[in-house]
Amino acid sequence: MHLNKSMARFLSNFSVIFSLLFFLNPNLLHAAWGLNMTQGVTPISQDVYNMHMTSLYVVTIIGILVFSVMFWSIFHHRKSKGVKPAKFSHSTTVEVIWTLIPFAIIVALAIPATKLLARMDDTSKSEITVKATGYQWKWKYDYIDEDITLYSNLAADSVDASQKNSGIDPKTADNYLRNTDTALVLPVGKKIRIMTTASDVIHAWWVPDLGWKRDAIPGFINDNWTVINKEGIYRGQCAEICGKGHGYMPIVVKAVPEKEYLAWVQETKLALKSKKDSGDKELSMDELKSKGEAVYKANCLACHQANGQGIKGVFPALDGSPIATVKTRITEHIHQVIYGKNNMPAFGEQLSDTDIAAVVTYERNVWGNKTGDIIQPKDVAASRKK
Amino acid sequence: MSTIAHANHDHHDHKPTGIKRWLFSTNHKDIGTMYLVFSLIMFFIGGSMAMIIRAELFQPGLQFVDPQFYNSMVTVHALVMIFGAVMPAGVGLANWMIPIMIGAPDMALPRMNNMSFWIMPFAFALLLGTLFIEGGGPAGGWTMYPPLVLQTGKAFPFLIFAVHFLGISSIMGAINIIATVFNMRAPGMTLMRLPLFVWTWVITAFLLIASMPVLAGAVTMLLTDKYFGTSFFNAAGGGDPVLFQHIFWFFGHPEVYILALPAFGIISQIIPTFARKPLFGYASMVYATASIAILSFFVWAHHMFTVGLPINGELFFMYATMLIAVPTGVKVFNWVATMWKGAMTFEAPMLFALAFVILFTIGGFSGLMLGITPVDFQYHDTYFVVAHFHYVLLTGAVFALMASVYYWLPKWTGNMYDEKLAKIHFWLSTIFANVLFFPQHFLGLAGMPRRIPDYSIQFADFNMVSSLGGFAYGISQLLFIYIVIKCVLGGKKATAQVWEGARGLEWTLSSPPPYHSFTKPPKVTKALMDY
Numbered sequence: 001m002h003l004n005k006s007m008a009r010f011l012s013n014f015s016v017i018f019s020l021l022f023f024l025n026p027n028l029l030h031a032a033w034g035l036n037m038t039q040g041v042t043p044i045s046q047d048v049y050n051m052h053m054t055s056l057y058v059v060t061i062i063g064i065l066v067f068s069v070m071f072w073s074i075f076h077h078r079k080s081k082g083v084k085p086a087k088f089s090h091s092t093t094v095e096v097i098w099t100l101i102p103f104a105i106i107v108a109l110a111i112p113a114t115k116l117l118a119r120m121d122d123t124s125k126s127e128i129t130v131k132a133t134g135y136q137w138k139w140k141y142d143y144i145d146e147d148i149t150l151y152s153n154l155a156a157d158s159v160d161a162s163q164k165n166s167g168i169d170p171k172t173a174d175n176y177l178r179n180t181d182t183a184l185v186l187p188v189g190k191k192i193r194i195m196t197t198a199s200d201v202i203h204a205w206w207v208p209d210l211g212w213k214r215d216a217i218p219g220f221i222n223d224n225w226t227v228i229n230k231e232g233i234y235r236g237q238c239a240e241i242c243g244k245g246h247g248y249m250p251i252v253v254k255a256v257p258e259k260e261y262l263a264w265v266q267e268t269k270l271a272l273k274s275k276k277d278s279g280d281k282e283l284s285m286d287e288l289k290s291k292g293e294a295v296y297k298a299n300c301l302a303c304h305q306a307n308g309q310g311i312k313g314v315f316p317a318l319d320g321s322p323i324a325t326v327k328t329r330i331t332e333h334i335h336q337v338i339y340g341k342n343n344m345p346a347f348g349e350q351l352s353d354t355d356i357a358a359v360v361t362y363e364r365n366v367w368g369n370k371t372g373d374i375i376q377p378k379d380v381a382a383s384r385k386k
Numbered sequence: 387m388s389t390i391a392h393a394n395h396d397h398h399d400h401k402p403t404g405i406k407r408w409l410f411s412t413n414h415k416d417i418g419t420m421y422l423v424f425s426l427i428m429f430f431i432g433g434s435m436a437m438i439i440r441a442e443l444f445q446p447g448l449q450f451v452d453p454q455f456y457n458s459m460v461t462v463h464a465l466v467m468i469f470g471a472v473m474p475a476g477v478g479l480a481n482w483m484i485p486i487m488i489g490a491p492d493m494a495l496p497r498m499n500n501m502s503f504w505i506m507p508f509a510f511a512l513l514l515g516t517l518f519i520e521g522g523g524p525a526g527g528w529t530m531y532p533p534l535v536l537q538t539g540k541a542f543p544f545l546i547f548a549v550h551f552l553g554i555s556s557i558m559g560a561i562n563i564i565a566t567v568f569n570m571r572a573p574g575m576t577l578m579r580l581p582l583f584v585w586t587w588v589i590t591a592f593l594l595i596a597s598m599p600v601l602a603g604a605v606t607m608l609l610t611d612k613y614f615g616t617s618f619f620n621a622a623g624g625g626d627p628v629l630f631q632h633i634f635w636f637f638g639h640p641e642v643y644i645l646a647l648p649a650f651g652i653i654s655q656i657i658p659t660f661a662r663k664p665l666f667g668y669a670s671m672v673y674a675t676a677s678i679a680i681l682s683f684f685v686w687a688h689h690m691f692t693v694g695l696p697i698n699g700e701l702f703f704m705y706a707t708m709l710i711a712v713p714t715g716v717k718v719f720n721w722v723a724t725m726w727k728g729a730m731t732f733e734a735p736m737l738f739a740l741a742f743v744i745l746f747t748i749g750g751f752s753g754l755m756l757g758i759t760p761v762d763f764q765y766h767d768t769y770f771v772v773a774h775f776h777y778v779l780l781t782g783a784v785f786a787l788m789a790s791v792y793y794w795l796p797k798w799t800g801n802m803y804d805e806k807l808a809k810i811h812f813w814l815s816t817i818f819a820n821v822l823f824f825p826q827h828f829l830g831l832a833g834m835p836r837r838i839p840d841y842s843i844q845f846a847d848f849n850m851v852s853s854l855g856g857f858a859y860g861i862s863q864l865l866f867i868y869i870v871i872k873c874v875l876g877g878k879k880a881t882a883q884v885w886e887g888a889r890g891l892e893w894t895l896s897s898p899p900p901y902h903s904f905t906k907p908p909k910v911t912k913a914l915m916d917y
Contacts, residue, residue: 034828034832034833034844034845034848035828035831035832036828036831036832037764037831037832038832038833047760048760048761048763048764051758051760051761052755052761052764055754055755055758055761056755059751059752059754059755060751062751063747063748063751066718066719066722066747067744067747069722069726070722070725070740070743070744073722073725073726073727073728073730074725074730074740077661077725077726077727077728077729077730078729078730078731078732079662079729079730079731080731083727083729084729085661085662085663085727085728085729085917086663086726086727086728087663087664087917088666088727089663089664089665089666089667089668090666090667090668090669090670091667094723095667095670095716098715098716098719099712099715099716102711102712102715103712106708106709106711106712106754109708109758110704110705110708110758113704113758113759113760113761114701114704116760117697117700117701117704117759117760118697120760120763121697161447162447162448162840163448164448164449164451164452165448165449166447166448168447169447170446170447170840170843171446171843175842176446176842176843177446177840177841177842178842200533201531201533201534201537202531202533202534202627204692204766204767206767206835208764208833211763211764212760212763212764213692213763213764213766213767214692214694214763215692215693215694217621217627217628217693217694218533218621218622218627219621219622219626219627220621220626220627220628220694222693222694223694236833237835237838238835239692239766239767239768239835240531240767241457241460241526241527241531241534241836241837242534243457243525243526243534243537244452244453244454244457244525245453246453246457246835246837246838247453247835247838247839247840247841248453248840311452311454312520312521313519313520313521313522313539313540314454314521314522314539343537
C-alpha cells in the first residue's frame with residue numbers, strides 16, 4: 001500500500017522534478033519538494049544558501065556549454081553521416097584559453113567564499129554561550145552562564161516506532177527521528193556561541209536551518225556562533241557516524257523571544273533544583289518501575305534492546321544476567337550504571353539518584369528478572385560516596 | 387598493421403596446466419585475468435551489500451537489519467568496492483595491457499606479480515570472515531575514525547591486518563608497473579609516445595607507493611592504541627583523534643585518484659579509437675594527470691572541514707581543492723575536442739566512455755561545490771556527498787572499467803562480445819545508475835545525513851526512488867556476467883585489429899595474443915599511432 005501510494009505520488013510529480021533537474025527555479029524547488037538546501041533562519045545560513053546557488057549556477061552553465069558541444073559533435077560528427085575524420089591533434093591557443101578561463105572562474109568563486117568563511121569564523125561578542133556535548137547517543141547542553149544542564153534524548157514515540165519491525169507506522173510518531181524529549185531553548189536576535197565537544201566518540205552537531213555543522217570531538221572544544229532571526233522549532237541530527245545509535249540522536253532548537261527565554265531559564269533552574277532535592281524520597285515498586293522504564297528507553301535500550309537480550313558479542317544481555325539478578329551484586333549493578341564499564345558509558349553524571357534507582361529497579365524486575373529488589377534513591381546516593 | 391603473432395607460437399611455451407597454471411602463474415595475462423575475475427566477484431559481493439543497504443532504506447522504519455549490522459554493511463561495502471573491486475580491476479587491466487602496449491614479453495617482476503595477486507584473496511577472507519564472527523564485522527565506517535573504531539569487537543585486528551595485506555599487495559603491484567614501464571619499453575617507445583593508459587598507470591603507481599605506507603602507519607597506530615596502551619588518538623592520554631583523520635586522508639585523497647586516474651587513461655584510449663582521430667592534446671593530458679596527482683597530496687583536509695581547522699588551514703585547503711578543477715577541466719575539454727570533427731561510431735565501449743565523460747563531470751561539479759568550505763559545512767556528511775562520490779566512482783571509475791572490458795574483451799578472448807546485449811547493458815546501467823544516485827543530491831541538500839539506517843518521513847519518497855534504481859542497477863549487472871561468459875565461450879572471431887580506429891601495439895598482436903606477448907621487441911615508430 002505504502003509503495004503504491006508513494007509511487008503514485010512520485011510519478012505524478014516525476015515530470016516536475018526532472019524539469020527542475022538543473023535547478024532553474026530555486027523558489028519552486030525550495031517550496032514543495034525538499035530538493036534544495038534550506039535558506040535557514042540566520043544571516044549566515046542565507047549567505048551559505050546564496051553561495052550554494054551561485055556555485056550551482058556556475059557549474060550548471062559550464063555543464064550546459066560543454067555537453068552541448070559534445071552532443072553537437074555526437075549528432076553531427078558520426079561515421080554514419082559519411083564524414084571524414086579531421087586530423088588535428090592539438091592547439092596551444094585553445095589549450096591555454098581553456099586552462100585560464102576555469103582558473104578565473106575559480107578565483108571568482110573563491111573571493112566571496114573567503115569573505116563568508118571569515119565571518120563564520122568570528123565568534124567574538126557573543127551574548128550567550130551553550131556547550132553541546134555528544135554522547136552515545138544523546139546531546140548534553142550546558143548553558144555556561146546559567147548553571148543549567150540538560151540532556152536531550154530521542155523522543156519516546158520515535159524510540160518505539162524505530163524498533164525493528166515495531167509494527168508502528170513512523171508517520172504516527174511526532175517528527176519521526178527528529179524529535180527530542182528536551183529541546184535546546186534559545187532566544188532570537190542574540191548572538192549565541194555554541195561550543196561542541198563529545199564525551200566518547202566523535203559526533204557532529206547539525207541544524208541545517210542555522211547554516212552549518214561542526215564536529216563534536218572528545219578532548220577538543222569547537223567554537224561556532226549563530227543569530228536566529230525567526231522564532232520557531234528547528235530540527236537536525238548528528239552528522240558523524242558514532243556507532244549503532246547514530247541515526248537516533250536528533251537535535252531540536254526552540255527559538256523564542258528573549259522575554260520568554262529568560263522566563264524559561266528561571267523555570268528550568270527551579271525545576272532542576274527540585275529534582276535534585278527529591279533524592280531522599282522513598283518510592284514504591286510501581287513508581288520506580290514506571291519511571292525506570294522511561295529511563296531505560298532513553299538511555300539503555302539502544303544497546304541492551306527492548307527485550308533485554310542485548311546483541312550477542314557486542315552488547316551483553318541483561319535478562320537473566322547475574323549482575324541484574326543476584327542479590328549480592330546490587331551494589332555492583334548500581335556502580336556499573338554510575339561509572340560505566342568497557343564500552344558502556346558512565347551515566348552517573350547525566351542521571352539523578354532517582355533515575356538510577358528507578359532504572360536499576362526496573363532492570364531487576366522485568367523480563368525474566370523477577371528479583372523483587374527495590375532500590376531507593378538513597379541507596380544510589382550512598383553508592384556514589386563509596 | 388602487420389601481425390607478428392604466429393611466428394613465435396611454440397618456442398617457450400612450457401606453461402603449466404590445470405590449477406598450477408593459476409596458483410604459480412608468472413604470466414602477466416593469466417595474473418591479469420585472475421585480478422579481473424577477482425574484482426568482478428568482489429563487485430558482486432560489495433554490490434549485494436549495497437542491495438541490503440538500499441532495501442533497508444526503501445522506506446522509513448527498520449525492516450530488515452539492526453543498526454549495528456547496517457553500519458557494518460556500510461563499512462564493508464566501501465572497503466570491498468574500493469580495495470576489492472575497483473583497485474584490483476585497475477591492476478588487472480595494467481597487467482594484461484601494459485606489457486602489450488609497450489612491446490614487452492611480460493611484466494618486469496613476474497614472481498612478485500604472482501604474490502601481489504595471491505595476497506588479496508587471503509586479505510578479503512580475513513575481512514569478510516569478520517561478518518560471521520561473534521560481534522559482526524567492522525562498523526565504524528571505512529574511514530576507521532577513532533575513537534569509534536576502537537569500539538570494534540573481535541573484528542578489529544582482522545580489519546587492521548586485512549588493510550595491511552591489501553596495502554602490501556598494492557605496493558608490490560605498483561613497483562612492478564613502474565619497473566616494467568621504465569625498463570621494458572620496445573625500441574622507439576619513448577615516454578611521450580606511451581599510450582595514455584600506460585601514463586596514467588605509471589602516475590597511479592607512484593601515488594600508491596607514496597600513500598599506502600601512510601595508511602599502514604595510521605592503522606598500526608590504531609592497533610597499538612587498542613592493544614598496547616598507546617594514546618596516539620586518545621585525547622585523555624594526550625593524543626589527538628583528529629590526527630588520525632589527517633593521516634588517513636593524506637592517504638585517502640591520493641587514493642581517490644588511484645581509483646580515477648586509470649579510468650582517465652582508459653577513456654583516453656577509447657574515445658580516439660571510436661572517433662577515428664588522434665587524442666587531442668596528448669602532452670597536456672600527461673601534464674594534467676601529473677598535476678592532478680601532485681595536487682592530490684595537498685588537499686586532504688577538504689574531507690575534514692568540519693573538524694574545526696584554523697581558518698587559514700581551511701582557506702589553504704579550499705583553494706588547493708578548487709585548483710584541481712583546472713587540470714580536470716583540461717582533460718574533459720580534451721576528450722570533447724577529440725570527438726570534435728571525428729567520425730564517431732557508438733559501440734558499447736564508446737557508449738560507456740561518453741557516459742563517463744558526462745557523469746564523471748557531474749561528479750566533478752558537485753566536487754567543486756563541496757570544495758567551497760563555508761558551503762561544505764552544510765553538505766558535509768550528507769547524501770549530497772554520497773551522490774558526489776558515487777558519480778565519480780560508479781558512473782566514473784566503474785563505467786570506465788566496463789568500457790575497458792568491452793574494448794579489450796575481443797583482444798583477450800579472440801571472440802567478439804554480443805554487441806546488442808552490451809548496448810542493452812549500457813542503457814540499463816546508465817539509466818538506473820542515475821535513478822539511483824541523482825535523487826541522493828536532493829536528499830543531502832534537504833538534510834539527510836549519510837550512514838543512517840532509518841530516516842525521517844520527509845526523506846521517504848526520494849529514498850524509495852533511489853532504492854528502486856539501485857535494485858534495477860544491481861540486476862542489470864547480471865547481464866554483464868552473461869555477456870562476458872558468452873564471449874569467453876565463443877562468438878564471432880575477432881581480428882587482430884578488432885576496432886577500425888584502434889591504434890597501438892596491442893592491436894598488432896593476434897586476438898588472443900600469444901602466451902609470451904612480444905618475444906622479439908617490435909620497432910615503434912610515430913606512424914604506429916597515426917591516423
